Amino acid sequence: MSFVGKFHEPVLLKEMAGLLTANKDTTKAKLYADCTLGGGGYTREILKSTPEGVKAAALDKDVFAIEHCKKVLAEFGERVIFVQANFSNIKKAIQQAGFENVSGVVMDLGLSTYQLNYEAGFSYQRDTELDMRADKSQKLTAKDVLNKYDEKVIAKILFEYGELRYSRKIAREIAEYRKKKKFETTFDLVELLKKQVPPRYLNRDLSKLFQAIRIEVNNELENLKNALEDSVDVLEHRARIVAVSYHSLEDRIVKNFFRNNENLKVITKKPVEPGEDEISRNIRARSAKLRAAERI
Ligand SMILES: C[S@@+](CC[C@H](N)C(=O)[O-])C[C@H]1O[C@@H](n2cnc3c(N)ncnc32)[C@H](O)[C@@H]1O
Structure with a gap:
């Protein structure tokens, strides 16, 4: 696998990390789950903003993302648990990693820039x-x-x-x-x-x-619904789930799920969207909508 440029430019990175960890004493956190590892931007940010003892379960169903991140996240050593899996199996993945619960879950939906630019079929x-x-x-x-x-x-x-x-x-x-x-x-x-x-x-x-x-x-929409359901089951009390979507079908699923799930409190009454600055740096950010909810 060789490519020119960035594997992926993360969208709403600071906003994601801020919302994911804001309510929690991260010294007590053990594990965060990044359901969509991609180029590793979110996992890196989570590990940078949490103490040494905190780990990240990093899931992606794309083997190229996993292989790439094993290299670029090597500095974090055993703090990253790589799992090549569909995020619809997040509960099982967490258990296989040796954990019962997570201190937060993040999903950054859709495709990575690498997939769009280098894998077959995605780009017209x-x-x-x-x-x-x-x-x-x-x-x-x-x-x-x-x-x-x-x-x-x-x-x-x-x-x-x-x-x-x-x-x-x-x-x-x-x-x-x-x-x-x-x-x-x-x-x-x-x-x-x-x-x-x-x-x-x-x-x-x-x-x-x-x-x-x-x-x-x-099977993207079904996978998303299953992953949201499963995530609620593994979230610790007051742990958060943050989801970033790029089209209205996904955003609607996330919004309705957060609103209707009796175990969740919505944190973002309106979705967080990127500012002009970010959009001018990264055009892909223009359709992003971030929503967060907290386990009650
Ligand atoms: C937008 S990228 C994530 C970028 C990442 N946040 C970063 O900072 O580099 C989305 C990634 O999610 C992965 N993905 C999409 N659907 C998935 C699923 N059902 N299970 C696991 N990974 C999935 C894709 O393969 C892709 O690598």
Whole structure:
């Protein structure tokens, strides 16, 4: 694995760390869980802002993130417990690491810059194989969704996960296309959409289309719901959960879960969003919404 530039630029880093630890005496904390290790920015910040005795369980389902962070977080030695796992299994991961509870949980949803720039299928700006798996050991790929799923199911995915208004029309075109040849690369999909959408809406709708298929391939919304449920079970009294999301579907799940769970108190009445400064440094931050809740 070789790449140029940053693996990932963390978003709302100080805000995340501040909210995660604000209410707790961190000298009594034992373990924080970073469900989405990525480039390790959040784990690093958590370990920097807590005493030596505190550890971090660092989960990611992407083996590249784990391998990268073993190098860049080496200075923290045994304070980091790396777990290559889906965060929907957070409870099990914590137990396997030898802990019953955690002093805080953080999830920074979506993709890392590395995944977008170097792994196959995620970006519509590069012509790569239609893969889109964050976890390469899983079977289902974007190609399977496009080449094998029923047209009606594809329409539903595009509508629900991409919020594409003309989802049925695009699904129809996908079904027509694959009668002649199979979908192989990202540009097959880009070319298909180019024929359907006026140029000024193309990037917006490509984002939506790719988001929809990626959510399906990685089962992202179900995983998020399971991880939130599981996290509440392992949070110590007054420990916090902080979640950063990048699109309205995820944010809605987080918001409603925090509001409706009887064991949680909402800390952020409104989501915390990045300021102009951060957005000008890191364009990816522009859609970020951070929400925090506390175990009661
Ligand atoms: C936005 S990045 C996290 C960046 C990180 N906060 C940092 O500072 O570098 C999201 C990461 O979450 C991982 N991820 C997404 N869904 C996951 C899941 N269900 N289980 C485990 N990891 C997941 C992705 O593979 C990706 O590496």
